[in-house]
Amino acid sequence: MKFTVYSLLLIFLLSCNSREQKLKQVATDEWGIAKDSAFSGSCPNLFKGKDGITVISWLRDISDTASVLCYAVSENGTHFGSAITVPGSDNAYPHGENLPRVIIAPNGKILAAWGASNPNPENPYSGLVYYSWSLDGGKNWTTRKTLSKDTNSVDQRYFDIEILKDNTVGVIWLDSRKSTDKEGSTLYFATFDSNSELENEKPVDISVCPCCRTDLFADQQGNLHAVYRKIINDSIRDMVHAVSFDNGNTFAPPERISPDNWVINGCPHTGPAIAQTPEGLSFVWYTSGNGSGVFYAASKDNGKTFSKRDAVSSRPSAKHPQLAVAKAGEQLIVWDESASKGNRIGLEIRSPCGKKMLTTYLTDSTGYASFPVIKPFGNQFIVAFSGKKQPDDEEKVFYKIIKPL
Secondary structure (H helix, E strand, O other): OOOOOOOOEEEEEOOOOOOEEEEEEEOOOOOOOOOOOOOOEEEEEEEEOOOOOEEEEEEEEOOOOOEEEEEEEEOOOOOOOOOEEOOOOOOEOOOOOOOOEEEEOOOOOEEEEEEEEOOEOOEOOOEEEEEEEEOOOOOOOOOOEEOOOOOOOOOEEEEEEEEOOOOOEEEEEEEOOOOOOOOOEEEEEEEEOOOOOEEEEEEEEEEEOOOOOOEEEEOOOOOEEEEEEEEEOOOEEEEEEEEEOOOOOOOOOOEEOOOOOOEOOOOOOOOOEEEEEOOEEEEEEEEOOOOOEEEEEEEOOOOOOOOOOEEEEOOOOOEEEEEEEOOOOOEEEEEEEEOOOOEEEEEEEEOOOOOEEEEEEOOOOOOEEEEEEEEEEOOEEEEEEEEEOOOOOOOEEEEEEEEEO
């Protein structure tokens, strides 16, 4: 099963004042990531190591109610090796906002993390985040553990992992432990020590929207950024940004990215994304405050001030945006939205300074594609997503390559 793919030219500026360049969209020969097509799958995620190696991870269905975490590695950014299953991950629970992650640390260790269901009297929708390490290239794995050893931490979800400037690994997640009676979760941060044990966990912010993806990002200067949806004044759920200049030991108070003033007593289930261009930081997110859709903003001063938001897709159904930046600074934004007969993946290209150059679609309007992720690899990009051709088909994981002419 594969979506119909056409080659097309995408024209944009490599910088705010440079000559035009061209890109050509190219599909891979093999769309399905899992080599054993008898299994369905969902929730793809991408990791790019500092050595250029790209890892794709996803959840493969092993029954009607159970999934297992798999991953594959690519050294050339085009073809992935055989699927590797992470032992002990058979409790993984698929959720497009709580994506599993497999990363290769600078010391060669492999970290796998995934969400699992943890219903309890306090919250039947609670979950836990488990992790496991491999010290020998994926042959053997440690026994799975939860992010926090605190027995009061009964709900851990919507996590993200990043390599920090000292080559250690940091993680953020939403946690049920609270120091306030106000609604929401607490955003926690912690790092892994030399023995691959989580240490120094600390709250970053309180009253955080408990159902949206978070994003942890280390910029080229080594500053650490956390982006998430916060509950403001007990009713507004807007995106905020908090920065750490000391490797996560402390975070500055969060600043609101855009005064959308979205008042909602519910769970949007669509988080933000952050990236860095030569011009500064860029952000994309979904809101239904003062207009619905996916929006873009930038900051040239590490999040002290932000540009006025600009619509990426004003379609109310456009959600789940992700963002990646090429070496020369061009920005590629992907998202999903409903179409005439299904759900499709959108793509927008912006210059390094945020000028909108082109908006198009990576999948047609008759398939069912959702939750895209995107990473650069050299002079090309990899976009992965969950999808199926017909409503009754099994959901599978697909990827597409976008590369220069």
